[in-house]
Amino acid sequence: MAAVRVTGRLIKLFITGDDPRSLRTVELDNWWGMAVMGRRSYFKKALAREELSRSCIYLLIQSAASDDLPEVYVGESDDFVQRYATSPFPIPFDSFVVFTNKDDNLTRAHVKWLEREVWELLSRNEGKVQLANRSTPTGSKLPEAETASMGTFLGNMIYVLEALGFAFFEEPGAVSIEAPEPLPALAADPVVQSFSTSAQPRSETHKAHLDMVGDGYVLRAGSLISATATDSLPANVGKLRAQLIAESALVPQDGCLRLIKDIAFTSPSPASALVKGRSSTGHGDWSRTTDRKRLGDVLRER
Structure with a gap:
């Protein structure tokens, strides 16, 4: 009997309180990255988490009415807690998503590279999202092996965002470097x-x-x-x-x-x-x- 090929990925969503809308952590199978996300009312609770004292890339999101576009601010920090403990927010927002890692392997150069890539992807989706920060981030130049690793990290970030309903990108794998487990091809073109x-x-x-x-x-x-x-x-x-x-x-x-x-x-x-x-x-x-x-x-x- 031929082996059955199973496709799919496992996302682990942990709600940190009794309220289902409370602060959440998100992990993806076989990935050393993670996300912390929630509504603005849980922002202070997020700052108490040790993971957010590491290098990270983050999105502050202002949802839209049915006839408007969501607004997104893309940023990076080597210490998110220190960045926002007392500093004012760059835009009004109602939700946030912070991507960091579980083992301190994400550096400031990595997140600056990621910030530039995410910003450029969103800037090309001008009918889906309004970028709050219009100036192009500086980014960073990485060695070839590190660029490949961050390409995989970026693919997983977009996969998580799309799976959680943040439809800011053309498609879940819309990155220059292929994600480790791409979505299977559709059987036919969409109608x-x-x-x-x-x-x-x-x-x-x-x-x-x-x-x-x-x-x-x-x-x-x-x-x-x-x-x-x-x-x-x-x-x-x-x-x-x-x-x-x-x-x-x-x-x-x-x-x-x-x-x-x-x-x-x-x-x-x-x-x-x-x-x-x-x-x-x-x-x-x-x-x-x-x-x-x-x-x-x-x-x-x-």
Whole structure:
């Protein structure tokens, strides 16, 4: 009888109190790294943990409303406890994730390298997250063997974040160096459904186009975007709009702005808000191109 091949990985999630929302530690099988995570109300409790006196890379996360983007601050420290015992926070946040290690093998050079890599990955996912720190981290130059080791560490970090529901990256293994146990290939490409909406009220010519690919969304290059924005436009979508204009990814066309590159989103609402220049539910604004059915109705059918 042929041996059965079992795929998968084991994540150990330990809740440090009776409240299921309390501070948590996260470990992954066959990995010397670990994470400490929780809501802001448990931040002081986290500072009492010995592991956070070591070198670490961390994310401070401000969750978003349905029509906005989450905001993330990426940082590193050789002593997280000392860094935040008395210092002010760089952004308001409602949750945090700190990655460190169990055996003191993570150095300051390692976490500076990791900080730069995570920052660059998030900066390329501008439709999924708004980076709070816009300046590129300095990073560090590592020997070839250390770079390979940190590539594996980074792959495991992203695996843990994705498994815990932080969908900030294109895919769980979106790193230049392969993770030790990559996810198995899908049997078939995900189904793509196309939707459209108008950048201007009741206009049939000023269209934006959104593809639903699996559980994600892609606002397609060539989409027309409202040339104006109202005060109701969510703050982080407004930052994204300003960023796209600054880098010439939105250019004037026919009284609108034309998007010149694809942008991936985790939700249709911030994509719709970007297009219309105002707050938008997304589910009611996008219509399927084949039958004009609203996106919200399509999702309910699923």
